[in-house]
Amino acid sequence: MPAAWVAALIGLADDHLILGHRLSEWCGHAPMLEEDLAMPNIALDLIGQARGLYTYAGDLEGAGRDEDALAFGRLERAYRNLLICELPNGDFAHTMLRQFYFASFMQLFWQETESSTDATLAAIAAKAVKEAQYHRRHCAEWVIRLGDGTDESARRMAEAVTLLAPYTGEFFMADPEAGGAVAAGVLPDTKALQPAWQADIEQVFAAAKLVLRENVYAQKGGRRGLHTEAMGHLLAQLQFMQRSFPDMTW
Amino acid sequence: MYSQGLIGSGEQTTETPEILAAFQARIDADEKIEPNDPMPAAYRKTLIRQIGQHAHSEIVGMLPEGNWITRAPTLRRKVALLAKVQDEGGHGLYLYSAAETLGVSRKQMTEELVSGRAKYSSIFNYPTQTWADIGAIGWLVDGAAIMNQVPLCRCSYGPYARAMIRVCKEESFHQRQGYEIMLKLAEGSLAQKEMAQDALNRWWWPSLMMFGPPDGASEHSDQSTRWKIKRFTNDELRQKFVDATVPQAQRLGLSPPDPALAWNEAEGRYDYGEIDWDEFWAVVKGHGPLNKARVAARKKAWEDGAWVREAALAHAKKRAARQSVAIAAE
Ligand SMILES: [Fe+2]
Ligand SMILES: [Fe+2]
Ligand SMILES: [Fe+2]
Numbered sequence: 001m002p003a004a005w006v007a008a009l010i011g012l013a014d015d016h017l018i019l020g021h022r023l024s025e026w027c028g029h030a031p032m033l034e035e036d037l038a039m040p041n042i043a044l045d046l047i048g049q050a051r052g053l054y055t056y057a058g059d060l061e062g063a064g065r066d067e068d069a070l071a072f073g074r075l076e077r078a079y080r081n082l083l084i085c086e087l088p089n090g091d092f093a094h095t096m097l098r099q100f101y102f103a104s105f106m107q108l109f110w111q112e113t114e115s116s117t118d119a120t121l122a123a124i125a126a127k128a129v130k131e132a133q134y135h136r137r138h139c140a141e142w143v144i145r146l147g148d149g150t151d152e153s154a155r156r157m158a159e160a161v162t163l164l165a166p167y168t169g170e171f172f173m174a175d176p177e178a179g180g181a182v183a184a185g186v187l188p189d190t191k192a193l194q195p196a197w198q199a200d201i202e203q204v205f206a207a208a209k210l211v212l213r214e215n216v217y218a219q220k221g222g223r224r225g226l227h228t229e230a231m232g233h234l235l236a237q238l239q240f241m242q243r244s245f246p247d248m249t250w
Numbered sequence: 251m252y253s254q255g256l257i258g259s260g261e262q263t264t265e266t267p268e269i270l271a272a273f274q275a276r277i278d279a280d281e282k283i284e285p286n287d288p289m290p291a292a293y294r295k296t297l298i299r300q301i302g303q304h305a306h307s308e309i310v311g312m313l314p315e316g317n318w319i320t321r322a323p324t325l326r327r328k329v330a331l332l333a334k335v336q337d338e339g340g341h342g343l344y345l346y347s348a349a350e351t352l353g354v355s356r357k358q359m360t361e362e363l364v365s366g367r368a369k370y371s372s373i374f375n376y377p378t379q380t381w382a383d384i385g386a387i388g389w390l391v392d393g394a395a396i397m398n399q400v401p402l403c404r405c406s407y408g409p410y411a412r413a414m415i416r417v418c419k420e421e422s423f424h425q426r427q428g429y430e431i432m433l434k435l436a437e438g439s440l441a442q443k444e445m446a447q448d449a450l451n452r453w454w455w456p457s458l459m460m461f462g463p464p465d466g467a468s469e470h471s472d473q474s475t476r477w478k479i480k481r482f483t484n485d486e487l488r489q490k491f492v493d494a495t496v497p498q499a500q501r502l503g504l505s506p507p508d509p510a511l512a513w514n515e516a517e518g519r520y521d522y523g524e525i526d527w528d529e530f531w532a533v534v535k536g537h538g539p540l541n542k543a544r545v546a547a548r549k550k551a552w553e554d555g556a557w558v559r560e561a562a563l564a565h566a567k568k569r570a571a572r573q574s575v576a577i578a579a580e
Contacts, residue, residue, distance in 0.1 A: 024328075028339075033309070036336075153560070249437075250433075250435075250438075
């Protein structure tokens with residue numbers, strides 16, 4: 001049975017690795033030193049969560065793939081992350097809004113997963129939920145500061161809302177590979193998380209004086225390995241060493 | 251990462267002999283000088299310059315290593331590198347705070363850096379071309395930083411000394427981590443060994459240059475030593491570094507690129523070859539391989555981030571105004 005969850009866990013791990021990768025691109029280039037510390041901090045949590053999930057997925061699969069084989073050793077079509085995770089960073093408003101959306105979603109996701117019927121996932125969730133809470137708070141504060149800051153920051157924030165609007169629907173679409181895990185009470189049904197997520201976004205947007213964009217055509221396909229053109233370039237960097245020097249120990 | 255032997259000081263001081271003697275007496279008694287204590291203007295200026303250069307070095311030092319975060323070979327290495335680069339940013343932050351206690355703002359210091367006027371450690375003007383460079387930087391550059399900074403933990407200026415105690419713990423962790431990267435390469439395939447030797451070849455001499463010009467050429471050492479800002483000369487520290495590092499290279503099966511390197515039994519130290527001081531001064535004066543790119547990267551981050559900093563300030567003001575209205579209404 002647990003072998004049927006492998007693909008779902010890999011998808012979840014991919015979300016964290018790919019978004020962590022994007023966030024790590026800011027390191028050394030942030031608008032202020034405090035954010036040069038905070039963004040890598042969040043990236044470290046995300047990549048740490050990815051490692052736990054890859055390792056567990058590899059164990060369940062039983063085919064000898066460890067975290068690195070899973071993280072680095074697949075072709076683009078085999079990565080299952082949500083599209084929002086791979087989008088290029090854009091400006092700081094875009095990065096923070098994306099991170100807020102994701103953290104708000106993951107906080108709800110991990111809260112539900114804490115009562116997973118699978119003890120390993122429940123343990124991963126118990127740690128991750130605290131991290132997601134911190135990420136959500138940090139990023140929500142930035143969304144509010146920038147939304148209700150200067151004219152320029154408000155304009156950039158509004159633009160980020162528009163740019164990201166097509167990519168939030170995918171959070172709540174059923175993962176074609178996760179049906180078994182959801183039915184077994186191992187992973188939450190993400191569709192059920194939408195109202196709470198929506199309420200969270202609305203509350204922060206109200207404080208940020210931002211307007212939510214509704215009824216946008218949702219982009220999808222990440223969970224089936226259908227990626228944007230940015231993904232291949234991301235993987236070219238991510239996999240550079242493993243592709244250039246296969247089967248070596250580092 | 252580290253402070254270079256200070257470049258371009260030689261401050262004049264104008265206090266009366268009595269004031270200078272009283273200050274020197276406190277230094278000689280190993281008292282720590284604190285921010286609100288009286289201090290000679292030249293002491294303050296020298297420290298501002300040194301701590302500022304050190305802070306800038308930490309910040310610019312994030313760039314060469316940051317260049318490999320997205321390409322680290324394993325998840326374990328990626329996480330360790332990301333955490334290391336983040337630590338360096340943290341060092342920059344403590345050091346800017348220590349400099350601020352002397353009456354200079356972080357904004358002023360940053361503006362000096364992005365204008366290209368401020369100095370920082372010359373080594374960060376070299377490129378990181380391979381993964382082995384990440385090992386070599388941790389091992390050699392953080393290693394050299396430790397040699398420089400351990401004595402600074404006893405620096406006469408309290409805030410700097412205390413910052414160094416915390417920073418040194420992390421630098422020695424970085425040094426071990428870098429050495430461990432090199433060890434894995436040395437134990438690995440031929441391609442990995444070659445990568446490790448190539449990195450040592452490229453980083454060895456710039457690492458020796460990190461200690462600054464030879465003692466004869468350095469203008470400020472004497473006064474800094476009397477004030478216990480500096481405890482050892484550049485050449486003394488460089489020698490300690492060579493003596494500690496050569497055996498580490500041997501354990502890795504790697505050779506520093508110096509045919510003159512030899513154990514001197516009589517002196518109980520390694521002799522080493524002539525450092526290319528022309529290269530050193532060229533890099534210090536802005537003509538290293540990446541000086542312009544490093545400053546440009548810092549400038550871009552600073553300028554691109556201006557709207558964010560302005561927005562944060564504007565928002566804080568709005569919030570404070572709303573709060574005072576709310577209080578007034580109570
Ligand atoms: Fe450092
Ligand atoms: Fe340092
Ligand atoms: Fe360091």
